Amino acid sequence: MTDQLSYIIELAGTVAFAMSGSFAAIQHRLDPFGVLIIAFATAVGGGTVRDLLLDVPVFWMKDNTTFIVILCAAILTMIFKSIEKNFKVTLFMFDTLGLGMFTVIGIEKAIYFGANPMIAITLGTITGCFGGVLRDILVNRIPLLLRREIYATACISGGVLYFLLQYATSLNQSLIHLFTVLLIVGIRLAAVKFSWHFKPVG
Amino acid sequence: MTDQLSYIIELAGTVAFAMSGSFAAIQHRLDPFGVLIIAFATAVGGGTVRDLLLDVPVFWMKDNTTFIVILCAAILTMIFKSIEKNFKVTLFMFDTLGLGMFTVIGIEKAIYFGANPMIAITLGTITGCFGGVLRDILVNRIPLLLRREIYATACISGGVLYFLLQYATSLNQSLIHLFTVLLIVGIRLAAVKFSWHFKPVG
Amino acid sequence: MTDQLSYIIELAGTVAFAMSGSFAAIQHRLDPFGVLIIAFATAVGGGTVRDLLLDVPVFWMKDNTTFIVILCAAILTMIFKSIEKNFKVTLFMFDTLGLGMFTVIGIEKAIYFGANPMIAITLGTITGCFGGVLRDILVNRIPLLLRREIYATACISGGVLYFLLQYATSLNQSLIHLFTVLLIVGIRLAAVKFSWHFKPVG
Secondary structure, three states: OHHHHHHHHHHHHHHHHHHHHHHHHHHHOOOOOHHHHHHHHHHHHHHHHHHHOOOOHHHHHHHHHHHHHHHHHHHHHOOOOOHHHHHHHHHHHHHHHHHHHHHHHHHHHHHHHHOOOOHHHHHHHHHHHHHHHHHHHHOOOOOOOOOOOOHHHHHHHHHHHHHHHHHOOOHHHHHHHHHHHHHHHHHHHHHHOOOOOOOOOO | OOOHHHHHHHHHHHHHHHHHHHHHHHHHOOOHHHHHHHHHHHHHHHHHHHHHOOOOOOOHHHOOOHHHHHHHHHHHHHHOOOHHHHHHHHHHHHHHHHHHHHHHHHHHHHHHHOHHHHHHHHHHHHHHHHHHHHHHHHHOOOOOHHHHOHHHHHHHHHHHHHHHHHHOOOOOOHHHHHHHHHEEEEEHHHHHHHHOOOOOOO | OOOHHHHHHHHHHHHHHHHHHHHHHHHHHHHHHHHHHHHHHHHHHHHHHHHHOOOOHHHOOOOOOHHHHHHHHHHHHHHHHHHHHHHHHHHHHHHHHHHHHHHHHHHHHHHHHHHHHHHHHHHHHHHHHHHHHHHHOOOOOOOHHHHHOOHHHHHHHHHHHHHHHHHHHHOOOHHHHHHHHHHHHHHHHHHHHOOOOOOOOO
């Protein structure tokens, strides 16, 4: 998994999150600009909070590509909303792949700037999940993250695997990436497939 | 439009946003300290997020004037809430003027710190709009921004005009300011006057 | 009140806020990971916003202790939720002591980084209160802070006392700490005991 492939998958993740934001906004009957704003917040929210916490430049501040990708994704979603049904599986796959990649990217950026494993896993989870939380706060519903989905669980498990492989094996970085993403994607898929969820505590 | 005039209008915008926050808080039956907090969040929210994203010192951290202005605006609003009706048009004018000025201030600060046009327009829009979003989240309603008002649309249009004038004409900076603010104010006024709104997408 | 004592009480405050977040999450029937995330957000939210506004490294980024303390507090709360009733008074005391200590810590950190009194009181109040606001936004109810509790009032009063003692007396720092915390705790206790609250403005 080269840097280039990683960049392409990150963009795919951005597209997926932008589309998931757009769908949520359309479902809440927002106007086109509202849709655009929710798409943007969903796609860059996690990475923005990560960069603010790390006190490094926010990743989209010098980068027009992210912008244009989000803009196109939101517009396409508005145009093709009618074919949402056929689209749903593809979208879900993108969204899940994006979750995995965003988590790994978050972990590695955190390590690069000197975070220890526990902080790195937290920042990875924030990178993967926060955009969706923001989306749900903005359209005023209880964040999906907190309603017995396995989002955070998948990210945290992936993060733990990442560091286990790092310390306990001599696998190269690309394979560690790959396995981490696969575990996150796998947990999410299995959770949806088998309707896994934790029981509420109360 | 000199620096001094710009500063005065910025303070007027701060007053207007503080008052709009106070009215929303009063309407939701918060106590005086709740009103104060919402007033503060509404008035400085946009600029704060802009400065965090730019990674520059947050504008109100060294500046007592902003504080005192917001405090006075919130107290006056609580005292004069009974005359809200007569007040409404003035308030709306201030709020709209503030939106325009805040957007231009956000754009210029972003350019000053090296942002490209697309990022600058985004940061201008955030500066103008985020305070109101925060206000609405805090009192737990769907952000006004997202409910078919023309807030974001006006800011984005103003931002585009700003850069068109910058690149395509030789107008001096003050006139570019003025036209940008006028366009934003004009769109907002027209939108309210003629009940313009986009149709929801869904 | 030595540095060490201050550190211990800060950890106790962290525990209390983590537990208050956990209780709120359990009450809203979130799953264990949801509970963990709300506990984390409640305990570190205020200090995180303070550090972002001050543009200094976020306090928990290099510190595993905070993490482990929050994790343990959340798990213990989930296990012992059945004995919540007997626990309530202890929790309330911790929460209130934490509010006082967090406010003082916020004020001092702000002063240390050059803030003037008005800004310092604001940052102290944010440090004490923001975690609770975040908790309430995440579980989608109107922030407790804004519903006629005396949280913010207590913090602001404590902050004013802090600077009065600083400028008008020759008390040493430890006693100023102590009196500030006592005033905040006292106002909170009295407010609950005698059902004090401000009337809504409207």
